[in-house]
Amino acid sequence: MKLRETKDGSKTLHEQNLDVFYHSVHGALSETRHVYGEMGLLPALERCPKGLLHVLEVGFGTGLNVLDVWSRAKKAERHVVIHSLEPSPLSWEEVSSLDYAALTDVPEEIWRTMHEVGAWQDEWMTFERIETGLFEMDQVEQIYDLVMFDAFAPAAQPELWTTPAMDRMRLALKLGGQLVTYCAKGEVRRAMEEAGFLVRRIPGPPGKREMVRATKMLNRKGRFNVRVYMIVERDAQGGGKEVLVSYERLPMGGVMKFPGGGLEWGEGTSACLRREALEELGQPVDVGPLVHISQRVHLSSFDENHQVLAVHYRATLTSEVSFDDQGELEDVFGKRVPMMHQRLGWRLVKDLNANDFHFASDREAWRAWQNR
Numbered sequence: 001m002k003l004r005e006t007k008d009g010s011k012t013l014h015e016q017n018l019d020v021f022y023h024s025v026h027g028a029l030s031e032t033r034h035v036y037g038e039m040g041l042l043p044a045l046e047r048c049p050k051g052l053l054h055v056l057e058v059g060f061g062t063g064l065n066v067l068d069v070w071s072r073a074k075k076a077e078r079h080v081v082i083h084s085l086e087p088s089p090l091s092w093e094e095v096s097s098l099d100y101a102a103l104t105d106v107p108e109e110i111w112r113t114m115h116e117v118g119a120w121q122d123e124w125m126t127f128e129r130i131e132t133g134l135f136e137m138d139q140v141e142q143i144y145d146l147v148m149f150d151a152f153a154p155a156a157q158p159e160l161w162t163t164p165a166m167d168r169m170r171l172a173l174k175l176g177g178q179l180v181t182y183c184a185k186g187e188v189r190r191a192m193e194e195a196g197f198l199v200r201r202i203p204g205p206p207g208k209r210e211m212v213r214a215t216k217m218l219n220r221k222g223r224f225n226v227r228v229y230m231i232v233e234r235d236a237q238g239g240g241k242e243v244l245v246s247y248e249r250l251p252m253g254g255v256m257k258f259p260g261g262g263l264e265w266g267e268g269t270s271a272c273l274r275r276e277a278l279e280e281l282g283q284p285v286d287v288g289p290l291v292h293i294s295q296r297v298h299l300s301s302f303d304e305n306h307q308v309l310a311v312h313y314r315a316t317l318t319s320e321v322s323f324d325d326q327g328e329l330e331d332v333f334g335k336r337v338p339m340m341h342q343r344l345g346w347r348l349v350k351d352l353n354a355n356d357f358h359f360a361s362d363r364e365a366w367r368a369w370q371n372r
């Protein structure tokens, strides 16, 4: 294990097998203080202003993050219960010359005991080092207020930055709890979103533009809004296929979407689609196979307390078109269509792409349909 001085004067270690550092070379202490202290622990203490704060750290390593937590808990006069996962504990001999106790203003006995015994308890902290990895730890549900995710970088330990890893950490968090980490890579953020986190990029520590804070959302006013849409296709006159779309003039502007709408209480999804056809097309449809159900989180453009779950079916007209199907997108920008009204039209499938649809749930369904 090689020692290296980082840009803020604090030292870190180099792990030779994986060829990675335990901290940012732009500043080990600055990274710990910013990512896990200011952006993680302090907001968690504010969110939970009374009682014990429960923290899970993934990657105890040298213990620097935990020492920073101890000194913040003491300053705030709070008690933090912290469990820190570490499948490959370092020895006291390997870490002691890093001088982290002095750097964080923590009595050295505490740091040493954490390494030599793997546990510590005093007025400000109950600490336990758990000598397993994230995938091997006992499965726990809704225990922690904060996850300090400090694994080695995705290039060194890709499995720890995947959706299954995020699923585990999200499960361990209480509703409203947060995960913080130094890595803001696109693929990592997508893995977090896939697991159901609300992911925000926020300013990073010195030398890094961004870091990530991911929230296990708690919304007491939250509701599911189930919407059912039809994908009606026909042969186009000039060859190829065309699909029925709806142009609607909504408060946010003119939009193109699939015809359909909200599920009513007591109605099945196919009954909903048949009713929507009668309302919007003025004629019936046969409901065909299910094409797609939203996989991602879509918050309603009308009310962010509504999470839209969109169900897209294939559907066919049971008779000749008897509605006005000459609509085009321009109609809903001008005054030709009153506010909250629609026109229907056909679009050549080969000329359409997902981004022509205004709502993300339609774009998701369109991609699924095209990739079927």
Ligand SMILES: C[S@@+](CC[C@H](N)C(=O)[O-])C[C@H]1O[C@@H](n2cnc3c(N)ncnc32)[C@H](O)[C@@H]1O
Pocket (backbone or CB within 6 Å): 021, 022, 023, 058, 059, 060, 061, 062, 063, 064, 065, 066, 085, 086, 087, 088, 089, 132, 133, 134, 135, 150, 151, 152, 153, 157, 160
């Ligand atoms: C970037 S270092 C952590 C630095 C540490 N937080 C500190 O303050 O020194 C990553 C740590 O994750 C540990 N680790 C490796 N595999 C792990 C796994 N599957 N689960 C949890 N931690 C793991 C490594 O042994 C290493 O100590």
